[in-house]
Amino acid sequence: MTSNETKTQLITAVHEQLQDCTEVFLALADPVRQEIIMVLTKYDTLNVTQIVEQFSLSRPTISHHLKILRQAGLVSTQKVATEIFYTLQIQDALKNLKKLVDISEEIEDSKQICE
Template sequence: METPDTSQLEIRVHEQLRSCSPIFLALADPVRQDIIMMLTKHEKLNVAQIVERSPMSRSAISHHLKILRQANLISSNKVATEIFYSLEIESAVSQLKDFIGTTEQIIELKTPDEAE
């Protein structure tokens, strides 16, 4: 049996991979992973509260928060003079699920049926 043309799916998965790259890069760093874990335990934290829970400096934490924000993994909300950060991963999870779904479709199309 001939394998159906997967070129359109491959183009789509390539585009999805590119759009997911900031998420992968943000999640690849252990410090950012720690920040994500902190925010899973607390509804919101400001920079000082995150620094208290980390061995990193305030400027380093701010840098990591910026990367997480750019990847749309966290959101920030200013209250008076403080900025509070909270986990906002629904969009990123949706992007990753779409990427995985397309990848699975390609694998299914390229994998010969075992029954044949």
């Protein structure tokens, strides 16, 4: 395989990985969601009411942010009776981000080899 083919494959891989990470990037772009993640790092699991108590925002606003975090795979939910509990769940997101970094480093390394 030529270096141009390898470079093209790496660029394609980085593009695909960026797409895989888009939801995580969008979720992490908001300061409120960042703070929710920080709150969840302090506790194993919290329900919406407990999370709302940590903020000066309405329950619907916090619920909206939790929904985005859940869709991005950064929190998981567990229903207990009538309550939903949220837990930080970042392992898959970290794997995708690490893969993006690894592929990007390969591209950077291939640039240095070509110089």
